[in-house]
Amino acid sequence: MSRILALSAVSLVLAGAAGAQGTGDYPADATPGSCYARVLIPETYEVQTEQVLDKPEHTEARVIPAVFETVVERVLVKEQAMTYRVVPPTYEIETEQLVVVPEQTETVIIPAEYETFTEQVLVRPSYITWKPGAGLYGRAPSGEDDITLATGEVLCRVEVPAQYDTVTRTRLKSPEQVETRVIPARFRTVERQVLREPARVVEELLPAEYEEVEVQRLVAPEQQETIVVPATYKTIETRTVTGGGTVEWREVLCDYNATNAKIAEVQQALAAKGYTVQADGVFGPATLRAMEDWQEKNGLPVGYLTISTVESLGVSPD
Numbered sequence: 001m002s003r004i005l006a007l008s009a010v011s012l013v014l015a016g017a018a019g020a021q022g023t024g025d026y027p028a029d030a031t032p033g034s035c036y037a038r039v040l041i042p043e044t045y046e047v048q049t050e051q052v053l054d055k056p057e058h059t060e061a062r063v064i065p066a067v068f069e070t071v072v073e074r075v076l077v078k079e080q081a082m083t084y085r086v087v088p089p090t091y092e093i094e095t096e097q098l099v100v101v102p103e104q105t106e107t108v109i110i111p112a113e114y115e116t117f118t119e120q121v122l123v124r125p126s127y128i129t130w131k132p133g134a135g136l137y138g139r140a141p142s143g144e145d146d147i148t149l150a151t152g153e154v155l156c157r158v159e160v161p162a163q164y165d166t167v168t169r170t171r172l173k174s175p176e177q178v179e180t181r182v183i184p185a186r187f188r189t190v191e192r193q194v195l196r197e198p199a200r201v202v203e204e205l206l207p208a209e210y211e212e213v214e215v216q217r218l219v220a221p222e223q224q225e226t227i228v229v230p231a232t233y234k235t236i237e238t239r240t241v242t243g244g245g246t247v248e249w250r251e252v253l254c255d256y257n258a259t260n261a262k263i264a265e266v267q268q269a270l271a272a273k274g275y276t277v278q279a280d281g282v283f284g285p286a287t288l289r290a291m292e293d294w295q296e297k298n299g300l301p302v303g304y305l306t307i308s309t310v311e312s313l314g315v316s317p318d
Contacts, residue, residue: 027249035254039301043244049235057231067220078209085202091193103185112176118168126162252304253317262315263287266305269313270294 027036253262260281267279267287275290283305291309295302300309307317 027251033257035252035257036249037252037304037306038247039250039252039304039306041244041246041248041301042299044242044299045239046242048238048240050238051233052236054232054234055229058229059226060229061224061226064223064225066218066222068216069219070214071217072212073215074210075213076208077211080208081206083204083206085204087200087202089195089199090197092196093191094194095189095191097187098190099185100188101186104183105180106183107178107180110177110179113173114170115173116168116170118166120164121167122162123165124163126159128157128159131156131158250301250304251307251317253307253310254305258305262317265315266291266310266313269315273313 030036263283264279264281267277267281270277270287270290271279273294275293277287277290291305292302294300294313295309298312300306300312310317
């Protein structure tokens with residue numbers, strides 16, 4: 001495809017050359033090995049600015065709004081009033097001793113007191129009598145083995161002791177008595193409320209109540225004034241053609257005088273300017289679009305790889 005585009009470009013060059021040959025119009029001072037193409041030189045313009053009337057001077061009626069300020073005012077929300085208040089009575093607690101049972105006297109009989117005791121009572125007095133005794137067997141006083149046997153009946157004169165019997169008796173310890181004694185009075189403590197101050201009615205003056213409110217106070221009333229609106233102007237640009245717009249011979253690179261290496265240099269230069277071009281040495285559609293966009297933006301003849309285009313990219317044409 002790139003080869004076809006290159007051949008097409010050459011054909012255009014040759015066709016231009018043939019047409020020129022037919023008319024006797026050839027590039028001046030052409031050297032062998034160089035290629036030329038008739039290209040349309042872009043027009044050059046001179047831009048002139050001029051101030052023209054946009055809106056004439058006129059008058060307008062303008063309303064100056066009223067000016068307000070915010071102030072704080074005390075507003076009466078409740079008037080002063082007289083009220084009556086009932087003060088309840090006050091009491092105090094008093095204690096009092098009440099006689100429940102008065103003092104009394106009574107006569108009481110203190111009964112006699114007895115005590116119990118024991119004593120021995122003579123039942124039979126002592127006496128003296130004879131009492132038969134037992135026979136006595138003894139040994140010789142010398143300690144010999146001969147036994148002297150005493151025989152006969154023995155009577156003993158003995159005193160039989162008196163015989164007593166223990167009996168319990170009661171005896172008077174203290175006799176019965178009559179006694180008068182005083183029974184003290186009995187009291188109970190009671191509490192009672194005693195009125196200290198009676199209920200009364202008191203007059204009270206309720207003060208007026210106010211509230212602080214923010215209000216808008218007029219400082220300056222609304223006014224109307226007539227003002228003169230000055231004329232306004234706008235700047236317009238006038239473009240005057242100063243040159244270009246003609247078809248001229250320009251030296252170009254084509255497949256006769258441009259190597260693949262030189263095309264690759266041009267492609268690298270276009271890539272450095274931000275174009276998406278692959279530096280493969282083949283002048284394809286992507287290279288053509290990038291070249292034409294560069295030419296349009298820089299005021300160069302569009303359509304051919306002119307020497308001026310190559311030099312504008314910083315590439316040597318040789």
